[in-house]
């Protein structure tokens with residue numbers, strides 16, 4: 001836990017930023033802390049704008065907001081190496097932005113445009129950026145859990161010092177694939193950090209309805225996997241837990257399970273009337289909003305001033321306005337490219353093209 | 368050249384490719400010291416060690432999932448599913464993950480992996496409902512996958528080498544009845560049989576019989592019987608059911624004007640329906656009779672009792688009868 005500079009042992013008030021930075025937890029630097037704050041703010045503003053665009057029908061399909069949970073992706077990804085592998089579920093905007101994926105390309109992907117990070121093939125739930133080792137949001141709950149274990153197997157086999165961060169929700173732990181994945185990862189001592197975002201709900205199901213235990217970390221025990229619980233509303237707590245987990249993995253000790261206790265402030269998706277939880281509960285959790293909470297920490301520790309934080313927010317707002325403008329002005333994918341990328345070597349490009357042309361032909365006029 | 372069986376050809380392909388490229392791994396249930404229930408990985412564990420010949424827990428979905436992860440991270444995994452009948456738990460990984468990875472990334476990343484599984488049954492060689500199925504149509508339906516079903520030891524080796532080197536996920540289904548029933552001279556050195564290219568198993572000008580897998584041998588036997596009456600049947604072995612070799616299907620259909628498609632798998636909504644549709648679309652003018660099909664009846668899998676299994680399975684008699692019916696047009 002962070003020491004309060006006002007009550008530290010010497011009783012002296014810190015005089016310079018550097019003096020304070022030395023007391024930051026988990027060996028964090030002031031710059032890293034500012035960066036984490038920036039990332040959380042970016043995600044928040046990104047999603048506020050995504051929600052607005054959704055309401056304007058500029059973003060279609062399903063949209064799952066991460067608002068309230070930003071500390072989990074940001075703390076965890078900051079605690080990993082830049083080239084550690086990341087996989088996550090469909091509530092994936094946070095992972096992408098925390099990993100530093102291009103903001104405009106992410107927004108354009110939500111808009112389904114050619115300039116999107118997956119050229120409009122995936123949309124909101126399937127952001128991915130292989131060159132940043134972000135292997136995607138995955139819309140099939142739990143499906144990426146063994147895939148993360150497989151990537152970890154490859155890291156071990158290739159003797160690369162990288163670990164895999166695999167994010168999923170409490171709901172995923174009811175799925176068989178979760179257990180198969182944890183079993184193999186533990187059995188083979190694989191360098192993968194399983195990060196369970198326990199936000200108390202899987203769609204409309206409460207924890208009590210979906211799981212016989214309310215602490216997800218208990219499920220790691222059966223696989224002899226070390227596990228910690230952290231405060232998912234506190235970026236420092238998440239950072240500390242994942243730092244410990246990643247070190248454990250990187251030193252060859254096998255997988256690690258991190259449970260982040262968190263809460264989504266918004267509905268499961270944009271079409272959720274939220275009848276399964278009461279407003280008072282939401283209000284209580286909103287008081288734990290990880291962004292102002294970490295902002296206070298930065299100010300208390302003189303890492304940033306209030307004005308600097310306000311500026312971060314203003315800049316993020318401007319950045320997202322620009323991202324929306326960019327997405328909105330971007331071209332749609334060319335229909336003639338719809339059959340592209342199914343195979344490395346197109347199997348029968350002519351036939352594929354012909355099928356597309358036929359599909360696009362207007363119905364023949366009745367004769 | 369040595370005479371080897373189908374299963375030895377598979378083993379030899381795995382061994383050669385593992386020796387050539389240390390990114391190639393094999394994983395599955397009991398593929399290690401035991402060498403797999405059919406012996407397809409015999410000796411590989413001893414030669415390449417436990418890091419490359421991986422005994423997995425009984426977890427089909429994760430066998431495929433972990434293989435996908437390995438593929439994403441630069442390895443070339445060959446997953447063995449002990450019987451094709453056990454693959455349904457892994458369908459999500461195959462259809463939702465492996466098949467879509469290239470497309471979802473607009474070609475940015477791929478999933479080079481092979482999923483091997485023994486398939487099929489027969490009147491004497493099957494284990495009934497859950498050890499005999501031919502489920503290839505389920506996979507052939509999915510763009511992003513390739514589905515290969517070799518019928519000879521030579522093809523088994525050459526196609527498996529191609530499958531391992533393919534940049535996309537390949538389902539490689541091996542008919543159990545073929546494993547030890549035929550021997551053939553197979554080149555010891557490496558050679559590639561291209562995926563998506565069929566083979567004329569028997570040339571003929573009067574009728575075409577389009578098939579694949581173990582049924583190829585039954586079709587050739589039936590064709591030999593018709594030849595005694597001067598009817599020459601061309602047997603086309605598809606070798607790959609996704610992608611289909613449209614060109615050769617069309618060529619044989621145009622040549623003979625009469626086409627029978629047959630397979631052991633259930634007839635309805637099967638591979639044969641797709642082949643028949645191609646012939647109907649492309650060869651309408653050249654056809655001298657209806658495109659006929661022969662396949663498994665409306666029964667979910669091969670029943671155990673021999674008398675019932677006979678109803679399910681094809682065999683040269685049924686194929687011969689159907690060919691004669693077609694010849695009469």
Ligand SMILES: Cc1ncc(C[n+]2csc(CCOP(=O)(O)OP(=O)(O)O)c2C)c(N)n1
Pocket residue numbers: 091139140141142168169170171172173197199201202203268
């Ligand atoms: C295999 C599968 N089943 C069902 C769904 C529909 N679904 C999407 S999200 C979800 C709830 C998941 O809850 P959780 O894992 O806790 O993640 P959260 O939404 O809370 O972040 C469900 C049931 C799905 N996408 N995939």
Ligand SMILES: [Mg+2]
Pocket residue numbers: 169170171197198199200201202203
């Ligand atoms: Mg949840």
